Amino acid sequence: MENIQLSTIKHLLTNISIISKKYNDIAQVTGENFNLFSIMRMETNERYTHSAIIGELLNIKGTHGQGNIFLKLFFNEIKCLHSIKDFNFENANITLEKYLGTVDIEGKTGGFIDIIIEDGKHTIIIENKIYASDQEAQLERYKNHYRQAVLIYLNLFGTEPSDESKGTLKSNIDFHLITYKDHIKKWLEKCHKESVEQPVLRESIKQYLHLIKKLTNQTVNNDMGEEIKNLLLQDLKSAKEIADNFQAAKAIILNKIRSELKRELEKIYNEKYYFFENHNAAEEKNSHIWFSLKEFKEDSKQISCFGLEPFSGWGNNQNNLFIGMLDFENQDLPLFKKHIPNIKINGWWRGIEDFGIFESYPIDFSDVEFLQLLHSNPIKLQALIQFIIEKTKNYVSRYENTFMIIHSERKENLSQLFLETENS
Template identity: 45%
Template sequence: MASPNLEVLLQKIHHMIDVQEKIAAKTGENFNVFKILGMEALEVRTHSSFLRELLDPKGEHGMGSVFLKLFLSYLSDKNEQAAGFDSPSATVIAEKPIGPINKTNTRGGRIDLFLEDKNHRRIFIENKIYAGDQPNQLLRYHGEDNQAILVYLTLHGTEPSSESTGGNDFSFKLMSYKKEIFQWLENCRKEAVTHPVVREALTQYIELIRHLTNQTTKEYMMEDIEKLLIENPEYSVAINAAQNTLDSIRKKTEENFWRLFDKAFSKEPVQLAANFSIRFEADEDSDGFFIGYRLFEGEANKSGSETADHYFQALKEINSEFRKNGNWLGWYNPTAFAGKTRFAGLDLKTVLNLYSNKNTELEIFIRRIVEQDQQIRTTFAAWQKQDSLKE
């Protein structure tokens, strides 16, 4: 049981937070278009796309190379390659293909943000929000051009794993959304004072970065809380234990979700004619939790074939959120938990609610997905009786 003094301390901290939340509500600080649209953690479609547009001197922002030059100032210290980069001539590409991954896994893949000037100076940016490292990922980019400036960008400036570097030693620049990107965006906003639409878009994105990097609480409130903790060091152990407990609850909640999901969801493929089948997958990636279907002929993925288009239309009729590409017959990110799509993005109140309500919300969410999957399986099974598959 908590001591009376500890309870008083926690009540004071709660009051500070409550006051700040009321201020945020009055100023509209919590209104963010990226969060409303459920796009806050989408690595490719939100962050790489937005950064690409800002860095592009030919971008629709109408600021020319101003934003790119500001960005280069964070790279050019003691870096002649960055200092000599010709910003006005730069080409900026998101998800730049650099060929198939070779057998030794040292070349190929896609570069999140690819910059190149007229003199063929290059900057490669590996952009990480929540996604983990891929095998030899940075090593492959280094192998593509060992003279390029290689940037490893994460929310908090985390070092890449040895899996990403392949255990090799080569030069790269660490950057974080919390520090360098946040400062760069603030400088961009100052420069965009005569472009009000661009300025407001930057403001929205800056607030999103505050949210993702846990900087939404005002500095003066943090200073007050810091002062309280310094004045009451005897409670630091208890507060640290509480934080560890919350981390454990978050982990247990996520583990419980996957346990319930695996129990409820059938992963049996739908067998079709002519050695075709449709297989189900569910996982989390940089875009969040996703449901996906692939079309196979034997062990060959045929999700990009004309036959697949026929089945994709059935998916779209059942759920208009389904999308397709050459690797997927159809996939989508089911929106859950107040618009969040990743457990890592859930606020603590939501996590505690999910943990304490004996799985009710989790089960409802899973039941919706299961019912939709059953409808898809029934539709495909009915088609199998009527149609013969043709390439």
């Protein structure tokens, strides 16, 4: 009986492979596989792809040269903005990553606003999410700073913000949900139509529109998905067996990579660093390797650390493996800005760097073709680990001294604060 079931599953997988090849051939012929954002591995980067492009199109002084046309189209598309009757489109100002001050979770203040639209009288805030998880009291903090603002929560499919983020805020009253799948797609289609006489702008918008369709399952691959689903309906039992074991099979490869990499890094950094919080790739989307300086381990608060993530293939801000410095609750943000003025800031991360290309593949653990390559060729898997180790060593050597200075200064600040409290 078991052999019959295995034979059935193999037959099902063969048929799925045939369907997949058919649609891949279609995408090849139509050119749908060619997308600049995919080539540059910027598909899911909220700040440098999505917020940047949306913000530029909304900017009345943007390089698109179309004035306020795209901004007006946005207002027309987003229902919650229809109540603003006197918005001054000629005086509109767009700001990306607006800093509201250091995050204070208890006071529910501070943070960075992804996109903010202002005309001197009205304020519109857009919190932009692709795959990033919500930060604690995130929407509450923004609403506390701009109490009269229209607060928009944008994500792929209209998922509600977490309770930790929205707190007591009410949907459709204190904030409004919009989606890439519906609102942004329709807005971009209208922007594309308005750009028919500007070929470079028109094709750039078209490329971005295709990316949005890809992220929201509205491309030719979606047609392939429909055909595969119909096939699976013919044998749901076999389909369930495949589904039940897919993530576990994938996690075997991912956990092998993470555990072997961690073991090698511990050999290099064991004297100076301790390693902690290494989540299983099958259970935690931000499965990672974090390591902190032992010298500062006894600090009263969790100290900043070096980190590599995600090993799950479906991470917080991006799928590609990256290295950076994690600044918990933004506690060291002023010190990072002081000692590394031009450092990139992504939420609680500082100085994120992608590991780049290995064997012509981005190091993206959501790419099953890449995972198959590593699983089928242990030599390449070991080469990947050595590749990541060399990149990690280079990164740590560049930032280690500054990192130690930041930790030392924070420790001094905490000691001084303690003395002042004792003497008061």
